[in-house]
Amino acid sequence: MAGRINDEDVKAVxxxxxxxxVVSEYLQLRNAGGGNLKGLCPxxxxxxxxxxxxxxxxxFHCFGCQExxxxxxxxxxxxxxxxxxxxxxxxxxAGITLRYEEGGYNPAHQRGERIRLVEAHKIAAQWYAExxxxxxxAETGRIFLAExxxxxxxxxxxxxxxxxxxxxxxxxxLRGKGFTDKELILSGLSQEGRxxxxxxxxxxxxxxxxxxxxxxxxxxxxxxxxxxxxxxxLNTPETAIYKKSQVLYGIDLAKPHIAKSSRAVxxxxxxxxxxxxxxxxxxxxxxxxxxxxxEHIRILRRLLMDNGSARVIFTFDGDAxxxxxxxxxxxxxxxxxxxxYIAIAPDGxxxxxxxxxxxxxxxxxxxxxxxxxxxxxxxxxxxRYDLDTPAGRAxxxxxxxxxxxxxKNSGAQHEVAVELAGMLGILDTxxxxxxxxxLARWARERGGKGPAPTGSQxxxxxxRPATSGPALQLRNPVYATERELLKLALQRPExxxxxxxxxxxxxxxxxxxxxxxxxxxDAGGAEYGMQDAQEYLVRVxxxxxxxxxxxxxxxxxxxxxMRRTVDENYAGEQLVTVRRRAxxxxxxxxxxxxxxxxxxxxxxxxxxxxxxxxxxxxxDQALKTNGAAAL
Numbered sequence: 001m002a003g004r005i006n007d008e009d010v011k012a013v014x015x016x017x018x019x020x021x022v023v024s025e026y027l028q029l030r031n032a033g034g035g036n037l038k039g040l041c042p043x044x045x046x047x048x049x050x051x052x053x054x055x056x057x058x059x060f061h062c063f064g065c066q067e068x069x070x071x072x073x074x075x076x077x078x079x080x081x082x083x084x085x086x087x088x089x090x091x092x093x094a095g096i097t098l099r100y101e102e103g104g105y106n107p108a109h110q111r112g113e114r115i116r117l118v119e120a121h122k123i124a125a126q127w128y129a130e131x132x133x134x135x136x137x138a139e140t141g142r143i144f145l146a147e148x149x150x151x152x153x154x155x156x157x158x159x160x161x162x163x164x165x166x167x168x169x170x171x172x173x174l175r176g177k178g179f180t181d182k183e184l185i186l187s188g189l190s191q192e193g194r195x196x197x198x199x200x201x202x203x204x205x206x207x208x209x210x211x212x213x214x215x216x217x218x219x220x221x222x223x224x225x226x227x228x229x230x231x232x233x234l235n236t237p238e239t240a241i242y243k244k245s246q247v248l249y250g251i252d253l254a255k256p257h258i259a260k261s262s263r264a265v266x267x268x269x270x271x272x273x274x275x276x277x278x279x280x281x282x283x284x285x286x287x288x289x290x291x292x293x294x295e296h297i298r299i300l301r302r303l304l305m306d307n308g309s310a311r312v313i314f315t316f317d318g319d320a321x322x323x324x325x326x327x328x329x330x331x332x333x334x335x336x337x338x339x340x341y342i343a344i345a346p347d348g349x350x351x352x353x354x355x356x357x358x359x360x361x362x363x364x365x366x367x368x369x370x371x372x373x374x375x376x377x378x379x380x381x382x383x384r385y386d387l388d389t390p391a392g393r394a395x396x397x398x399x400x401x402x403x404x405x406x407x408k409n410s411g412a413q414h415e416v417a418v419e420l421a422g423m424l425g426i427l428d429t430x431x432x433x434x435x436x437x438x439l440a441r442w443a444r445e446r447g448g449k450g451p452a453p454t455g456s457q458x459x460x461x462x463x464r465p466a467t468s469g470p471a472l473q474l475r476n477p478v479y480a481t482e483r484e485l486l487k488l489a490l491q492r493p494e495x496x497x498x499x500x501x502x503x504x505x506x507x508x509x510x511x512x513x514x515x516x517x518x519x520x521x522d523a524g525g526a527e528y529g530m531q532d533a534q535e536y537l538v539r540v541x542x543x544x545x546x547x548x549x550x551x552x553x554x555x556x557x558x559x560x561x562m563r564r565t566v567d568e569n570y571a572g573e574q575l576v577t578v579r580r581r582a583x584x585x586x587x588x589x590x591x592x593x594x595x596x597x598x599x600x601x602x603x604x605x606x607x608x609x610x611x612x613x614x615x616x617x618x619x620d621q622a623l624k625t626n627g628a629a630a631l
Contacts, residue, residue: 068554128161572628
């Protein structure tokens with residue numbers, strides 16, 4: 001096992017890689033004011049952005065699910081890495097060589113499993129690409145690409161490669177790079193043979209599949225030879241780094257274009273993605289051997305930001321399989337806030353065939369929104385019935401109405417119900433509208449578990465996760481002021497120091513806030529934050545006794561301060577208010593003690609308590625009159 005990473009190196013990594021740059025690899029961020037950025041949380045489904053990033057503090061926090069932390073924490077959570085693996089990945093990006101407290105510099109074989117598997121795929125992708133570019137055997141692959149309109153430059157752009165027909169060419173190459181047989185099997189690049197590991201992919205054209213951060217995590221392999229008894233397309237099996245339901249081919253290239261244009265085009269294959277991008281449709285992506293589903297939607301929603309103008313266009317073949325795929329996509333339609341459309345090329349051609357037959361302009365035209373996906377799905381249902389008979393129209397309505405009832409936007413639901421009446425040829429439009437509304441009401445009364453349409457799944461979004469941590473009545477002005485003072489202590493320590501460090505933990509009446517105050521104390525006080533702001537927040541988070549308090553620290557460090565102009569006067573107001581309330585509570589306690597001692601108490605003790613009461617009353621008056629100057 002590798003030793004503990006040197007603390008100075010961890011700090012160097014944290015400082016070297018801006019958190020907004022890392023988070024932007026996974027979701028679109030926009031200005032949230034106060035120097036913060038916001039986006040849709042990658043850790044839970046949400047309709048509006050509650051995930052905030054503070055570049056100046058190096059922290060993120062979701063006000064919806066309460067996930068939060070620094071750059072390292074984000075990478076750990078989003079990619080399911082250990083602490084060491086996350087630091088190693090970020091260190092590699094920043095060009096920082098890590099030192100280990102036990103065992104010196106980190107040798108390759110000591111690295112975390114995920115890092116090793118990603119490295120193996122990176123090296124394999126480069127090797128496959130070299131085989132396609134220069135290998136004599138790869139001529140078959142080059143011809144395949146050329147026949148579909150892709151030259152060498154296109155192959156390089158998409159990283160396309162070739163796997164030789166031999167049994168263990170790649171396996172032996174990766175062994176030479178220091179990878180063990182176990183790692184090669186775990187990666188999915190090799191498989192068990194009679195005499196040891198052999199190459200999984202042999203004699204195939206290879207497309208590297210990258211995750212949203214651009215790391216190669218798997219491959220899609222296309223059969224080239226008749227003698228190959230395997231399937232037409234063979235993908236990497238499920239591994240620690242490759243989950244086919246969580247990857248989209250081309251997302252690494254399409255990501256900035258999807259975020260900028262608020263549009264995504266979903267196609268069916270690797271060559272379709274290539275054809276679209278080369279034709280100027282740079283928002284094209286494809287699934288990898290599986291139907292488009294909920295996890296894919298989560299990836300796209302983080303990039304589309306669910307604004308009102310977002311568009312998702314599905315292009316499917318016009319055959320029965322393509323229509324079935326479109327209906328599957330419609331089952332998840334309501335998980336999008338974006339408008340969804342379907343585009344079917346003339347003569348049932350896919351984008352790759354269309355580009356060859358009619359050129360780039362035809363592909364670009366195909367990607368323009370055409371038919372709303374709900375309209376296509378309803379049409380497929382309606383067309384199965386004989387609408388010339390009352391029984392046929394009634395049966396079609398029975399199947400189609402529950403689908404319309406699941407549309408969450410009431411205005412859109414009404415409009416689609418009217419369109420459905422037109423499709424069915426039912427003249428009494430209001431009858432259809434009322435039927436749909438009734439089904440929608442039943443669904444709401446049953447908690448969204450209304451009668452599901454035949455052959456479909458529920459379109460309801462996943463329930464919002466319960467937030468962690470104690471519930472606070474933030475409308476209580478006492479709690480609100482304590483919260484504001486802690487935000488200042490974490491975000492602007494120079495405005496409240498050194499006075500804040502003299503405040504007792506008991507001056508914070510909300511238990512979570514008292515715990516945060518203690519964490520600041522244990523981390524060296526707010527004055528430390530004036531020396532190194534980011535390291536100060538790291539120390540406060542580390543001083544938190546548990547994850548709940550740690551999450552509260554992150555939340556307070558990221559949440560916007562309530563005043564637009566944050567200066568010494570505003571900070572002084574919060575300091576004085578919290579202190580005066582503490583003094584007033586103490587005055588009330590002492591007044592009760594005085595009353596008790598006046599009835600048969602010790603005269604000397606009574607005099608001492610009265611003196612303490614007088615001192616506190618004078619202090620309270622000074623705070624009231626002179627403000628922060630009296631602290």
